[in-house]
Amino acid sequence: MKEFDGAKLKKKINKKVKKKLGGVNIQVEKGKGGFIYFLGFIGAAIYYVSTAPDFWAGALGLLKAAVWPAFLVFAALNGFNG
Numbered sequence: 001m002k003e004f005d006g007a008k009l010k011k012k013i014n015k016k017v018k019k020k021l022g023g024v025n026i027q028v029e030k031g032k033g034g035f036i037y038f039l040g041f042i043g044a045a046i047y048y049v050s051t052a053p054d055f056w057a058g059a060l061g062l063l064k065a066a067v068w069p070a071f072l073v074f075a076a077l078n079g080f081n082g
Helices: 006-020 032-050 055-066 068-081
Strands: none
Touching: 032 055, 032 068, 055 068
């Protein structure tokens, strides 16, 4: 069995993506958005768990904390609707 080579796989995938996109080079910025999302997750988790009346509501609060941007966008779009 062959040894897994992540760098080789990454090069192969990048080559296929560039071929599909017609040679367009896409650069991904790393780190900044993830840190802000992480801080938001921590804040939302603290809020939802601290306001939970029982264990299962706290567990659901952790799940809600993972998708807090969806709640934010929903509320913003609801505000536009009137």
